[in-house]
Amino acid sequence: MRVAAVTCVKNEGPFLIEWIAWNRLIGVTDFLIYSNDCTDGTDALLDRLAAHGVVRHLPNPAEGRNYQMEALKAAAQDPVVQAADWVWIADVDEFLNIHAGDGTIPALIAACGDPQAISVTFQFFANGGVERFEDHPVIAQFTRTHNPDIWCGETAIEVKTLVRRDFPLQYYGAHRPFLRKGLPAEARPRWTDGSGRPVQHRFLVAANSRRIRKFPARGARDLATLNHYALRSLESYLVKNDRGDVNREHRAFDDAYWRERNDGGWEETSILRHLPALEREMAALKALPGVSALHDEAVARHRARAAELLGRPEYRDLRDRLRAAPAICAAEAALIDELGLEEA
Template sequence: MRITAVTCVKNEGPFLLEWIAFNRLIGVTDFLFYSNDCSDGTDHLLDALADRGLVRHLPNPAQGRNYQMEALKDARRQDIVAEADWVWIADVDEFLNINTGDHTIPALITACGEPQAISATFQFFANNGVEAFADTPVISQFTRSHNPDLWCGEFAIEVKTLVRRDFPLQYFGAHRPFFKGNLAADRRPRWTDGSGRDVPHRFLVAANPRRIRRFPAQGARNFATLNHYALRSLDSYLVKNDRGDVNRENRAFDDTYWRERNDSGHTDTSIHRYLPALETALAELRRDPEIDALHRDCVARHIARRDTLLKRPEYRDMRDQLRNANALPPQEEALISSLGLAS
């Protein structure tokens, strides 16, 4: 089975090898990376990996600001995507944690009944007081998240989607694929959640544009959940804030984004089942002297950028604000206040 992962990156160098090694463990066979405006060596490391046939690396084709959607439009034309049996579109801070069979994507597909699409629900992992960047697997460092069925007062949570080759595709979205609105009902794809249940009808047909990326999370994770390490360490979050993201150039994340994703009420270490094999796979990648050197350079630049940012008073203030931020998500804080329960 050929499974292609497609992702967009900007200054993700320290995290590339872990994400590639992890996805290879769960069954990804091919990688298509689009990069833009990298200053931490991400592009150099990807080029070296591409030279060895481990990934394909292309410059992001976007001419404006919509980096991810332009890349996905281009990806559809690439043979590495067109010839794949399945396509997995995800970011480098997202890890598909599979709870069935041998914990691989083929096992997930079997458990879900061989559908044409599978949407896995996000589970946002908190920073939980980790300040310093460490060059160790992200999945080993962060073990606390929100209640998996409830995030910021919402029962519906966003998803990312595996797409089979015969899906009646109109276009790829970052979170889900789309088919034409006038597609006959008997030609609509079989599409499940991470428990093998059919996705809700309104999600399937994108009936409500405000909810086309999410559906109720309760009961949706029996076979897989999507661990999202959006914050990582405080050091890395400051660098991420400086970088912006692949969707909108120079986007600044305020403390609302941080607080919404820093709910540490639930402990989940189930992804650690992959750690022994992941550490072996990482060591194998880094036995190549050039790959190891380029990875170390990315790490050094990441740390140097943090140091540069902390010379600026606005970033010192941001660091202090995040250190002292209310541990409750804004929505929960507002609810408690409205009920008159605030101390």
């Protein structure tokens, strides 16, 4: 089975090796990675990995600023995607945590009954009080998260989707594929959530206000969860804020984004069962000629950028606001109270 992972990156150099190693571990066989405007050596590291046959690295083809959607349009025609049995579109801070079988994508597909698409629900991981960037696996550093059924005042939570080759595709979205126009009802695909249940009809046909990426999270995680480490350390978050969104123009990673994702009321450590294997796979990638040095250079540039930003009054002010921010956003606290649930 060939599984192609597709992603877009900008200044993710310190985190690439872990993400690629993780996906190789769970069954991804091919990588198509687009980069743009990198200043931390991300592109050089990807070029070296490409020279070793680990990834296919291309400059983002976007002519405007809609980097992700233009890249996904191009990806649909790329040989890596064309040759794949399954396509997995995800960001470098997103880790598919499979609970079924041996924790691999083939095991998840089998447990879901071999559908044509599987949409897996996000679990947002909090900062957990980690201030300094450390060059250690992200999945080991951050284990605090929100109530799995509620996020930021919503019971419908974002998803990302594994897509089979024969899906009746109009186009790939960042969170889900969209059905071919004019598709008759009898030709609609078999599409499940992360528990192997059919997705809701209105989600399948993109007929509601949450059509792009959301459906109720309750009961949707039995076989898989998508761990999203959107914040990481405080230092890394400041660098992310400075970088801006790789996918969309005019989107800031500010204190509001932080507050929405920094609920650490629950602990979730199931992904750590794979940590020893992940570290071995990371070591194998770093052992490829030239890779370790380029990784270390990206780490050094990341640290230097964090230090530079903290030399500016506006970034020290942002750091202080983030430190003082409540651990749960107001909308989520209100919903928890309304439903009579506990925060932890």
